[in-house]
Amino acid sequence: MSRNLSLVCFLVGGISLNANAYKEDTHAEVLTRQAANQSVLQTSTALSDLGLNSSITDGTQQFPNTSGRLRTIRELLEDGARFEDSGLRFLQHFYNPNNVNGEGLNIPDLPTQMSSPVWALARPGTVSGQERSYWDARQSLFDALTKPLAAEREAAFGETFQFLGQVVHHLQDMAQPQHVRNDVHCDQPFPCKLLRAFAPSLYESWTNTNRGSLPTDSSGYNITGSAFTSTFNSPRRFWNTEPPGLNSPVVGMGIAEFTNRNFVSAGTNFDRPGIFPSPVRDESTRLDRDIRDLCTNANPPCPNANLVGPITFYGNPVKDNFTGITEFNQFASSLSIFDADLRNVVGPPRLFTLNRFNFSRAHSFLIPRAVAYSAGMINYFFRGKIDLVPDADSPGTFLIKNLSSEAMTGTFELYYDYDDAGTVNNRQFLTSWDRSIPANDQRNIGAIPDPTNPAPKNPGEYMLVFKGNMGQETEAQFGIGAVVGKFVSNSVLIFAETSSDAEGLNLFIPEHLAQKFLLNPGAISVQVGDEILPPMFVTRPCSPPELPCVRLRSISGGGSAGLEVTENNAFVVFQFGTPIFFGNTPEDLRLIPRETLCAGSIRGTSLFVNVLNDPPSFQVRFFFEGKVLFEFVLSLSAADRSVVLTNAKGVRLTDVNCRVSIQ
């Protein structure tokens, strides 16, 4: 029967042929969710750099998945982890690192089966049916940053995160021993029995049923450390760092190599020596345990509390070539008089089997790594970091900064947004520069042409996009190569109120603007309610002394205003009067746990305003050199006297509870 005929037959039979190393719920709700939570998407400015709200779970920021439904960023990643099992994609979810050709499944008469990494990293347009690979995600990210219409960019963001979820699904598969030992499993009687392939994976069912209590803490893997990022410095190396072949699992550090080397599977257990070089059965590791002891305090409880008798376990050393740590897994495999479900006594000990005690111990090794490698892949995808800032040494010109630890060679494109009569947030290409910038270095790119036609929606706001070679991601691999974005704004950021009863707020001010303030405070004026206060003047150093700071002041009969400008936007978080955290950027602020922010107070570059008669609500406008730099409405909550800020469009700026908001 031809491969095509096989496919047709499956479809005629009306079967939904979906397969997943772990069940879909395990992939989505546990492994991918935890990976997202532990990735840079949650812990850094990766999203705000792309011009997005920095929450991965915010229901007000949703993008369409490929089914057309709007989803949050984390849900898109989870959807990807689910969708990767649709159709016949499961055929590409295996990889045997021992095989010198790096093959996946090789089942006759089924559609083409390629290995997991080849499928997940396929170049767009090169593999029939694969339109959701790592490189498709790269293309989608470029589109999300550069497409003219907002709807196009939103669709592309949806694809970016969903496709990335589909890629990390593969790394999770590689943490299921059957998928790196080509141990086919099929637990639907229909059609598996018909295909003579009925072999349910008890491991997967057990894992899914107990997905609420899986050990997902991957803190043992420092995925942001240089050891990890320098080891896993290409997408492929997450699977295997060594060329496929017998030596690959022996010395490799990829997730497929780790799992293949250290774990047996149902169909490649100790009683089938010779299929794989390791692990091997070692009689000296034999250990007899009574099932009653094993079931004491077992969670979840054992299904049959009345069983009595021994289970014999065999162990093997589990070596992690990345960490260099070897731990002994006493519960690698079992000889048992019980069935695999541990519900019944089935007679004399069978050959080796795997039961819940083997699975539970395997989880402690495999689940944290599945999460860590998935989070590491997300971090890798978003590892690039760039910026566009004024060059203080050459007024009127700008620097492009490569803030990454890899050199960038390619094109830096600059875009801005505009509205027209029919559509809003259209994106317009402005200019570009071909540059090669070493890691952690910068290049002057001269002046930026004024965007005039069409006029920008928000002057001073740009999207800087890099495409080209960065580290191991190159144009030679894929036409665009790596893609990095940075939303650039010269506007002032409001990030927090200073205290619950204050009439002030903390600001991040572009450094070049701060210097202008200090050089010419008389050009600053503040409108409080209906009154425009007199120009500011320098008074005295600020307090507390920890902050290098200059205080400006303006007073009139109707009110007063003060501006404290710290050097290089320095801020400090106090708790019970003790400084506990210093920072200079919005990124620093995001590193502080919300609980700390809520319990402490923040001081930095600050604007204070007072108005006579304490009205419940009044408008504040900040002028410099005759132009409005920013404005907001300040309201006092009647309930707790907390301050509420809204911008000129009525959008609330601050957080009621701990008053932190990056705008």
Next chain:
Amino acid sequence: MNPDMTIAPTGSCWVLGVALLSSSLSSHAFVYSAEAIEGWVADAETGKPIEGVIVVAHWQLEGGFEGGSPVNELKILEAVTDQNGRYSLPAWGPKFALSGRLGSKSPEILMFKQGYKFQLLNNDWYRDRDTSKSDWDKKTVKLERFYGTLAQYAEALASPSSSLWVAGVDVGDRSGSYCGWKSFPRMLQALDRLEAEFRTARVAQATVVSSLKANSKYLANKGCGSVSEILEGKER
């Protein structure tokens, strides 16, 4: 590769098609029913019954070579505990399922009352178990109060929210039925009220409710009617 697990080629297409159907009839049940479920919910600390706990039970058909891929919902039922903490779900069946099979963990039961941890209950998993019975019939479930921040509470709701989304909407990609969410209106209304609290506190956490709202036009186009009317209790 394990040689016993090689998938062997069969004859021709129509033979396979017929065989698949006959296999479906012989190898596992395709007519399902469920016995009624009665249970009680109590506070884990005080042992006192809890009134107003929303209970959603769903029987999910799974597909795929390895199983575990939701393909349809055979039944979704909702109930609310009374002053004695009692809830009951009626028996149902027979119902026919031509694709997928009822996962042995079914029914999955979700329990929610604000201030308590969301509870998700499965049947114990083992092969060939009787799926017409629930392990939780005639049982008392202890709900634990939640101690933590609102943000932590929101995060803890993510898993049940996913279950409700998949059961109520996502299975539609495989079954064509996108309106299952209308079967648990009181759960949605409770989560809607909770999301309002999240918004007030600036906790950015979407639940199944905000997902439904965001996709209201999509769902209306699928013939499901109005999300807002369900949330306002105007439609059942």
